[in-house]
Amino acid sequence: AQRVTQPEKLLSVFKGAPVELKCNYSYSGSPELFWYVQYSRQRLQLLLRHISRESIKGFTADLNKGETSFHLKKPFAQEEDSAMYYCALTQGGSEKLVFGKGTKLTVNP
Amino acid sequence: NAGVTQTPKFQVLKTGQSMTLQCAQDMNHEYMSWYRQDPGMGLRLIHYSVGAGITDQGEVPNGYNVSRSTTEDFPLRLLSAAPSQTSVYFCASSYGTRGAKYEQYFGPGTRLTVT
Numbered sequence: 001a002q003r004v005t006q007p008e009k010l011l012s013v014f015k016g017a018p019v020e021l022k023c024n025y026s027y028s029g030s031p032e033l034f035w036y037v038q039y040s041r042q043r044l045q046l047l048l049r050h051i052s053r054e055s056i057k058g059f060t061a062d063l064n065k066g067e068t069s070f071h072l073k074k075p076f077a078q079e080e081d082s083a084m085y086y087c088a089l090t091q092g093g094s095e096k097l098v099f100g101k102g103t104k105l106t107v108n109p
Numbered sequence: 110n111a112g113v114t115q116t117p118k119f120q121v122l123k124t125g126q127s128m129t130l131q132c133a134q135d136m137n138h139e140y141m142s143w144y145r146q147d148p149g150m151g152l153r154l155i156h157y158s159v160g161a162g163i164t165d166q167g168e169v170p171n172g173y174n175v176s177r178s179t180t181e182d183f184p185l186r187l188l189s190a191a192p193s194q195t196s197v198y199f200c201a202s203s204y205g206t207r208g209a210k211y212e213q214y215f216g217p218g219t220r221l222t223v224t
Contacts, residue, residue, distance in 0.1 A: 006151075009149065032210055036213070043215045043216070043217055043218075044152075044199065044201075044213075044215040045215065046212045046213065049212070086151060086152060090209040090210055094209060095140075095157060095159055095165065095207065095208070095209050096154055096157065096167060096168075096209055097142070097154065097209040097213065098154070098168075099144070099151045099152040099153070099154075100151055101149060101150060101151035102151045102152075
């Protein structure tokens, strides 16, 4: 079964520091991975997906099939990055999207 | 476009009561889904639909029913509410019948409390 693990429930960094939110998955095929973000009082929204290989709001994520990881990184955190972040996965032929338990990021001034 | 809308925003039920959470989208999306969000548990898929007349179970379907009579609407029914169903419920929609592969558009959520 597909499973997504986000080992950190809470992550706190200072403004300007690098930040890495970890995501590991268990699936042996070719997964499709996503990062979703939920800012305070806003809807859950897509941040980025591995297929597009783009940088959104300074965040990047690289799919590492050897380590089965899809960590989210930003070199210089901003206070407005404070939010709940969810890693999500679907497999090629599946109709289900599975989410991790989420990491709450707090960026302190 | 209103996107994905959900009603009500808040609801309090007594144990044993039934109710329907409404979800509608105006983007002509084939794929729709329901999640519950609980502290420390993330989002868990309840039911999903790949088109009108087609529904299937997710990870936590017990105690919930769905139907999809139109492309636009995907209501979630609680048959006999239990305190364990206290949660925030999110509806989402996506392009295409393989919608899990594409960007999910989420509704604002319904906060349900069962006493």
